[in-house]
Amino acid sequence: MSFRSNLLRASALKPVAALSLAMALLLGSAAILPGVARAEDIVAETPISLSDQTGVAITIYNQDLALVRDQRKIALTAGLNDLAFADVSALMRPETALLRVDGAKVTVREQNFNFDLLTPEKLLEKSVGRKVRVITTNYATGAETTEDAIVLSASGGVVLKIGDRIETTSPGRIVFDEVPPNLRARPTLVIDANSDTAGTATAQLSYLTGGLNWAADYVASLSPDEKSLDIDGWVTLTNQSGTTYRDAKLQLVAGDVHRVQEAMMKTMDAVAAAPAPMAEQAMTEQSLFEYHLYTLGRPTTIAENQTKQVALLSATSVPVDKEFRFTNLTARGYTYDIGDQERVNATVYVSFVNDDASHMGMPLPKGTIRVYKADGDGQVQFVGEDAIDHTPKNEDVRLTLGQAFDVTAHARQTKYEKISDSVYESAYEVEFKNAKKEPVTVVLVEDVPGTWKILSESAKHEEVNSNRLRWEVTVPAEGSTKFNYAVRVRY
Structure with a gap:
């Protein structure tokens, strides 16, 4: 190519690049300083938009973290390419980006994440x-x-x-005559890569991002006799990552993945005993390392700045136990005189077993269970909610729903004696009252310190562990029952 042709080629480039090339042509190749682009290194960007997307898969974790696998068609030229992936997540962590291209050998030289958006x-x-x-x-x-x-x-x-x-x-x-080159309408990752061939290829860009979260929510309806409940599980997704994921394959990971100071993490690419129907699983579940992976069986679109809910499971006629519990009404008085205590209301618990026999049996991601029950007119009323942690199969789920209005207890210390510097004896009376029209069974749990011995009791205790005792006491409808026990404690 002639000297004049080279100058004409330089004039077609951007001003800075043209000046650099012209100086090189006038002064010789030695004039090209380190860091100044050569003419053959200056290539036009190849825009790759969402219209080029052929598939997207998202795995969302519990900790404001998601793995995006974005597949798009790209047009390659032999040699250098500037591949501009538009509409990536605005909260992507560019140090985690990984490009794989089918049908061509592509070597990435550098990448630039442009998130300074046009306003x-x-x-x-x-x-x-x-x-x-x-x-x-x-x-x-x-x-x-x-x-x-x-x-x-x-x-x-x-x-x-x-x-x-x-x-x-x-x-x-x-x-304005033009948009400054360092401003983008949408978050864009520009990858400077060398290709061994020209043509159309399929690329998958994988990266970690923030701005995508999920949580499990459960809605449960108690039966009129409070012996069973129907439960529906939902996954609530929130997308604040700065882009939309259309027709995405959605997977969710339940479990706490270890992360080191927000640095890049390593990723990893039965029959029921009862005849009642099992839980219908809108999402399939499998083990992944020490976590659980939930996969939605259909594609879904997660729009930018959107919260949406996806069905997780549905189960009917799940057997439940209802419990009225009092905890540590007298535990503060084993080493001194406490006298009479204030009247307290029972805490109400509803529990079920997450197993096949209970028509459940799917590992439950942590979330909130909200419980409803129909009133006498058939109108649904909210009766309480509780948070559950990740619950494996065959584990108990116990929900604290509130304080019982009609079931109360009044405790008093009837005896206190210091036998020695380390031995104490005390006795207690607890009066349980029930204003309901049906009898109830209440549970009293007491944490007894040191080495203890029950001297007397009006109901047989159960040893929950070495320092926790449990009693069950039946209280008649619209009546009361007095429970007594005496204990010796040695420190």
Whole structure:
């Protein structure tokens, strides 16, 4: 190629690149300094938009973390390519990006994540020192006047130099000739890569991102006799990552994945005993390392700035146990005289077993279970909610729903004696009252310190562990029952 042709080639490039190339041609190759792009290294960006997307899969974790696998068709040229993946997550962690291309050998040289998005304020800010046009309109005649101006500042308002005057407020519309190259309409990852061939290929861009979260929510309905419940599980997804994932394959990981100071993490690419129907699983579940992976069996679109719910499971006629419990009514008085205590209301628990026999049996992600029951008129009323942790199959689920209005207890210490410096004897009376129209069984749990011995009791205790005792006491309808026990404690 002739010297004149080379100069013409240089003039077609961007101003900075053209000047660098022209200097090189005039002064020789030695004039090209380190860091100054050579002409053969300057290539036009290849835009890769969502219209080129052929598939997307998302795995969302519990900790504001998601793995995105974005598959798109790309047009390659032999040699250098600037592949501009638009509409990636605005909260992507670019250090985790991984590009794989089918049908071509592509070597990534560098990548740039451009998340400085185009806004009127940013457009002014990036135009400081550049020429713009100011168009004013004569409202009487409708005539427009155009003046050239230089943007001097865009901090706290615009400052323009128009001719020989400085304007601190624009007298008209500001018109820009072009968008500064470092501003993007959408978050874009530009990958500088070398390809061994030209043509169309399929690329998968994988990366970790924030801004995607999920949580499990459960809605349960108690039967009229409070012996069973129907439960529906939902996955609530929130997308604040800055882009939309259309027709995505959705997977969720339940479990706490270890992360080191937000650094890149390593990723890893029965019959029921009862005849009642089992839980219908809208999502399938499998083990993944020490976690559980839930997969939605159909694609779903997760729009930007959207919260949506996806069905997780549905189960009917799950047997439940209801419990009225009092805890540590007397535990503070084993080493001193406590006298009478205040009346307290029972805490109400509802529990079930997450197993096949209970028509459940699917590992339950942590979340909130909200319980409802129909009133006498058939209107559904909210009766309480509780949070559960990740619950494996065959484990118990116990929900704290609130305080029982009609079931109360009043405890008092009837005896206190210090036998020695380390031995104490005390006795207690607990009166349980039940204002309901049906009898109830209450549970009393006491944590007894040191080495203990029950001296007497009006109901047989159960040893939950070495320092926890449990009693069950039946209280008649609209009546009361007194329970007594005495204990010796040695420290």
